[in-house]
Amino acid sequence: MQKTQISIEKLNVYFEGHHVLKNITLNIPEKQITAIIGPSGCGKTTLLKSLNRLIDLGDGVKVSGRVSVDGINIFDNGVDVTNLRKKMGFIAQMPNPLPMSICDNIAYGPKVHGVKDRKELYQIVERCLQAAGLWNEVNNRLKEPASKLSVGQQQRLCLARALAVEPEVLLCDEPTSALDPISARHIEAQLFTLKKEYTIVFVTHILRQAKRLADYVVFLYLGELVEYGPAEEVFAKPTDPRTQAYLKGEIS
Numbered sequence: 001m002q003k004t005q006i007s008i009e010k011l012n013v014y015f016e017g018h019h020v021l022k023n024i025t026l027n028i029p030e031k032q033i034t035a036i037i038g039p040s041g042c043g044k045t046t047l048l049k050s051l052n053r054l055i056d057l058g059d060g061v062k063v064s065g066r067v068s069v070d071g072i073n074i075f076d077n078g079v080d081v082t083n084l085r086k087k088m089g090f091i092a093q094m095p096n097p098l099p100m101s102i103c104d105n106i107a108y109g110p111k112v113h114g115v116k117d118r119k120e121l122y123q124i125v126e127r128c129l130q131a132a133g134l135w136n137e138v139n140n141r142l143k144e145p146a147s148k149l150s151v152g153q154q155q156r157l158c159l160a161r162a163l164a165v166e167p168e169v170l171l172c173d174e175p176t177s178a179l180d181p182i183s184a185r186h187i188e189a190q191l192f193t194l195k196k197e198y199t200i201v202f203v204t205h206i207l208r209q210a211k212r213l214a215d216y217v218v219f220l221y222l223g224e225l226v227e228y229g230p231a232e233e234v235f236a237k238p239t240d241p242r243t244q245a246y247l248k249g250e251i252s
Contacts, residue, residue: 002029002030002032003029003030004027004028004029004030005028005029005030005031005069005070005168005169005199006027006028006051006067006068006069006169006199006201007027007028007066007067007068008024008025008026008027008028008065008066008067008068009025009065009066009067009068010023010024010025010064010065010066011023011024011025011047011050011063011064011065011066011067012024012063012064012065013043013046013050013055013061013062013063014060014061014062014063015046015058015059015060015061016059016060017060019223020043020046020223021043021046021047021050021223022222022223022224023065023224023225024047024065024224024225025225026218026225026228028199028201028216029199029215029216030199031195031196031197031198031199032195032199032200032215032216033191033192033195033200033201033202033213033214033215033216034199034200034201034202034214034215034216034217034218035202035203035204035209035210035213035214035216035217035218035231036048036201036202036203036204036218036220037203037204037205037207037210037217037218037219037220037246038219038220038221038226038246039221039246039251039252040205040252042220042221042222042223043220043222043223044203044220045173045174045203047218047220048171048172048173048201048202048203049090049171049173050063050067051067051069051074051088051169051171051201052074052084052085052087052088052090052169052171053074053075053081053084053085054085054090056081063075069084069087069088069169070168086109086113086165086166086167087167087168087169088167088168088169088171089163089165089167089169089170089171090162090171090172090173091155091158091159091162091170091171091172091173091175092158092173092175093173093174093175093177093178094178095151095154095155095157095158095178096158097146097147097149097154097157097158097161098146098161099145099146099147100145100146101142101143101144101145101146102138102141102142102143102144102145102146102149102157103122103125103142103143105146105157105160105161106124106125106128106129106157106160106161106164107121107124107125107164108161108164109161109164109165110124110164110165113165124164125142125164126139128160128161128163128164129157129160131159131160131163131190131194132156132157132159132160132163132190133156133186133189133190134153134156134157134160137153138153150183151178151179151180151183152179152180152182152183152184152186152187153183155175155176155178155179155183156183156186156187156190159175159187159190163194167198168198168199169198169199169200169201170191170194170198170199170200170201170202171201171202172191172200172201172202172203173202173203174202174203174204174205175187175191175202176188176204176206176209177205177206184209188209188212188213191213192213195215207247210231210235211231211235214231215230215231216228216229216230216231217229217230217231217234217235219234219238219240219242219243219246221242221246221251226240226242226243227239227242227243235247
């Protein structure tokens with residue numbers, strides 16, 4: 001039995017009165033890869049951003065229900081959102097390197113959280129670039145602007161930057177959708193390796209990718225949780241007709 005790291009109970013999210021997520025209840029296991037799939041506009045990214053309260057940044061947002069991370073409801077009054085987002089690293093759909101060097105991109109987060117020693121910072125930079133599969137490509141150009149990297153390299157840089165603040169969970173919003181197939185496979189390979197140390201939740205619109213990577217699958221449709229379970233079971237024997245239709249390509 002997998003240990004639960006994130007517990008979602010009766011989660012409802014409204015944007016300016018529009019009911020985007022409807023009574024979502026599920027448990028996300030520790031150190032596994034959970035894929036969120038479903039048609040465009042079904043609430044996949046909203047669910048992902050609810051897990052570290054990035055939805056707070058939108059206008060007219062109303063939330064009810066609970067999201068518990070390690071037993072603590074993240075929507076309780078007094079929760080330190082900065083620390084929450086440190087614990088729950090986020091990787092966006094498009095790479096967003098900071099306008100600084102490769103090295104400084106990785107060191108930025110640790111510096112903000114109090115690391116000052118240059119040797120320690122360099123060790124963090126090397127460790128995280130290694131974990132993201134980028135070290136061998138950039139170790140002799142760390143002072144160059146991150147903007148000089150290819151798009152695929154920039155996305156791996158963003159992965160390394162997320163790892164630098166020592167999160168427990170990686171939230172990935174279609175992390176390969178802007179990448180060429182080779183770069184996408186690089187990211188997939190790193191995520192598969194990283195699940196040994198991190199809980200990974202990722203949104204994807206590519207069913208083949210979900211089948212390759214996911215241990216568990218969440219299927220959303222029109223803001224509702226339709227089906228959830230081990231990936232092999234959901235893909236081989238979906239129980240809901242809507243899941244069956246989606247997997248056959250009949251709804252998109």
